[in-house]
Amino acid sequence: MKKYKIESDDKKGDIITIRVSLKEKELIQAKADKANMKISTYVRASSLDKTIKEKPGKEFYNSIRDLRKIEFELKKLNKKQLYPDKDKALQLAKDIQKMIYECKEVYS
Numbered sequence: 013m014k015k016y017k018i019e020s021d022d023k024k025g026d027i028i029t030i031r032v033s034l035k036e037k038e039l040i041q042a043k044a045d046k047a048n049m050k051i052s053t054y055v056r057a058s059s060l061d062k063t064i065k066e067k068p069g070k071e072f073y074n075s076i077r078d079l080r081k082i083e084f085e086l087k088k089l090n091k092k093q094l095y096p097d098k099d100k101a102l103q104l105a106k107d108i109q110k111m112i113y114e115c116k117e118v119y120s
Contacts, residue, residue: 072115080112087101
């Protein structure tokens with residue numbers, strides 16, 4: 013989740029009141045929850061055209077952890093030369109590292 017820095021002369025003090033239906037409120041709350049934001053932060057960010065990214069679930073973080081383990085094991089096998097094709101093991105480790113980086117880019 014991206015934090016927005018508040019300048020000293022940009023303190024939040026003004027209030028804008030809007031009316032929404034119960035269904036709209038629930039939808040806004042659900043979207044704010046997915047982005048791991050409070051409703052006010054979510055509404056402010058979305059109305060100011062800020063990029064809002066959904067926070068991934070536990071499965072995402074578990075998958076990243078598993079990919080890191082596989083990458084580590086492939087590198088270890090490559091160093092010990094236990095993997096029959098050391099170039100392929102190194103390339104697989106690099107591919108996994110690239111996948112982890114791409115996932116972080118999407119969700120960071």
